[in-house]
Amino acid sequence: MTLDDLRVFVAVCRAGSLSAVARELTCTQSAVSQRVKRLERETGVSLLERQARGVVPTPAGRVLCEAAADGIAGLDLALRRLGDLVHGESGSVRITTGSTTVRHFMAGAIVSFRRRYPKVNLEFQTESSSRGCLGALIAGNLDLAWITLGGPVRGVEQRPVAELPWVLAVRAGDPLAARSRVEVSDLAEIPLVRLPPNSTSGGQLHAALAELGVRAGSGTGVADWDTALLLAELGLGRAVVPALPGLPVPGDDGPLRLVPIPALPPLPVGWAARRWDALPPLARAFADTVAGTLRGDASPEGDPVARRE
Numbered sequence: 144m145t146l147d148d149l150r151v152f153v154a155v156c157r158a159g160s161l162s163a164v165a166r167e168l169t170c171t172q173s174a175v176s177q178r179v180k181r182l183e184r185e186t187g188v189s190l191l192e193r194q195a196r197g198v199v200p201t202p203a204g205r206v207l208c209e210a211a212a213d214g215i216a217g218l219d220l221a222l223r224r225l226g227d228l229v230h231g232e233s234g235s236v237r238i239t240t241g242s243t244t245v246r247h248f249m250a251g252a253i254v255s256f257r258r259r260y261p262k263v264n265l266e267f268q269t270e271s272s273s274r275g276c277l278g279a280l281i282a283g284n285l286d287l288a289w290i291t292l293g294g295p296v297r298g299v300e301q302r303p304v305a306e307l308p309w310v311l312a313v314r315a316g317d318p319l320a321a322r323s324r325v326e327v328s329d330l331a332e333i334p335l336v337r338l339p340p341n342s343t344s345g346g347q348l349h350a351a352l353a354e355l356g357v358r359a360g361s362g363t364g365v366a367d368w369d370t371a372l373l374l375a376e377l378g379l380g381r382a383v384v385p386a387l388p389g390l391p392v393p394g395d396d397g398p399l400r401l402v403p404i405p406a407l408p409p410l411p412v413g414w415a416a417r418r419w420d421a422l423p424p425l426a427r428a429f430a431d432t433v434a435g436t437l438r439g440d441a442s443p444e445g446d447p448v449a450r451r452e
Contacts (some may be wrong), residue, residue, distance in 0.1 A: 144181065144182060144185040146215070146218075147178070148178045148179075148181055148182050149182070149207075149211040149214075149215060150211075150215060151164060151168070151175055151178045151179070152178065152179055152182055152190065152204075152207070152208065152211065153208055153211050153212050153215065153282070154167070154168075154282075155175065155179065155191065155198065156191075156199075156200045156204065156205075156208040157278075157282050158197075159196075159197040159198060159199060160197040160198065161175045161176055161179075161197075161198060179191055182207070186203070186207065188201070188203040189201050189203065189204075190203060190204035190207060191204055192204075209298075212281065212282070212298070213298060216281070216298075216417045216418075217417075217418070217421060219284050221421070234262075234263060234264070234423070234425060235263065235264040235265070235266050236263060236264070236265055236266070236286055236287070236423070236425050236426045236429045237266045237268065237284065237285045237286045237287075237426075238265065238266070238267050238268070238285070238286065238287045238288070238289065238429070239267070239268040239269075239270055239275075239276045239279045239280055239283075239285050239287070239288045239289075240267060240268075240269060240270070240276065240288070240289045241269070241270065241271070241272065241273070241276065241289070241367065242269050242271070242366075242367050242369075243367050243368060243369045243387075244289050245267060247387040247388050248289065248305075248387075248388055248412070248433065248437065249289075249433055249436075251436045252429070252432045252433040252435075252436040252437075253265060255432055255436060256428070256429050256432045259428075259432075260425065260428070263425055265429070268283070268285065271366060272342050272343065273288075273290035273291045273293070273342070273343040273344070274342075274343065276288040276289070276290050276415070277290060277296055277299060277415060280299065280415060280416070280417065281298055281299065281417070286416065286422060286423065286426035287414055287415070287416055287422075287426055287429070287430055288414070288415040288416070289412070289413075289414060289415075289433075290343065290412070290413070290414075290415050291342075291343040291344040291347070291410060291411070291412055292343075292411040292412060292413050293343045293346075293347070296415070298417060299415050299416070299417060300415065300416055300417070300418060300419050301413060301414070301415045302413050302414045302415075302416075302419070302430075303411050303412070303413040304412060304413035304414060304433070304434045304437060305388070305411075305412050305413065305437050306409035306410065306411050306412075307385035307386055307387065307409055307410045307411075307412060308385070308386050308403060308404075308405070308407075308409050309348070309383055309384070309385055309386070309403075309404045309407040309409070309410065310383075310384060310385075310386050310401040310402060310403055310404060311325045311330075311381060311382070311383055311401070311402045311403075311404055312371065312372050312375035312376070312381065312382040312383075312384050312399060312400070312401055313375055313381050313382075313399075313400050313402065314375060314376060314377070314378040314398055314399060314400070315397065315398050315399065315400055317378075317381070317400070319381070319402060320400040320402070322402050323402075323403075324402065324403050324404070324405055325402045325403070325404045326404075326406060327352065327355045327357045327404065327406045327407065328357065330352065330357055330359050330383065330404075331357050331358065331359070332358065332359070333359055333362075333381060334359075334362030334363075334380060334381075335359045335362045335380065335381055335382060335383055336362050336363045336364075336365060336371045336374045336375060336379070336380040336381065336382040337359075337362065337364070337365070337371060337382060337383055337384075338364070338365060338366070338367075338368070338371070339364050344385070344410055347410060348383060348407070348410075351407050351408055352407075355406065355407075359383075362380050362381075363379070363380050368382075368384045368385065368387060371384050372384060372399070375399060376398050376399040377398075378398075383404065383407075385409075385410045385412075386401065386403075388437060413434075414430050414433075414434075416430075
């Protein structure tokens, strides 16, 4: 049994396919299968079950996959920290985010961080949802995920950074555009442009409306908040969206209006990591820089690299 055997096995469990992992590793499906069979000989149990559309781990396979994934993640983080010790303030910080996160939450922090650590590479892996970000964080060699915070996730530690109030985005001239606030009852049966309920933020909005006894009408579905804002600006619908940092405040002559909805609970966003205490110092420094920038701090507190200088 080797570390590479375990890495391949975890990848197969995640992908549900021997051939998909073989393509990713540019090897044959037989080579992938041989690694799994070696693990089965070592453990004495069947680890994978073949189904019509691929493979799934057996109960024993799930036990090994979870343990191996945790161990590999810890080892990868340790190797990253050793690399930081060797190379000093150089290397890379790997972040997974949604498609609009960098613009709204990280633009200023990236500039500040690069001034402090010009030799550090920031690598971003874009996912379509917070669930996708969490999956990539757990499965990949990533440091941080910026997500909409939800319930606990096994093997992941979450840290809140900001709470975003909800607003109704409407085109100027809409009957609701002149309001100073919108009540949730005003949203009843209104077709809304919004993210699907199975997304973390879309699900939280759907649950909040339901708890308040409001059922919004079925409208256009979009993949991100920027698209929802654009459709509202074009007059193609109304959108309930979080008040994203960096979003321009529409002027009196602009085509878009953002009307607060104070009755809705704010949307929590923040960082996720597999283990905060095992993060490389530069990754913690970047996470603190983003949090400090959003709070308006001149120099983020808790910067582990800054303390070392």
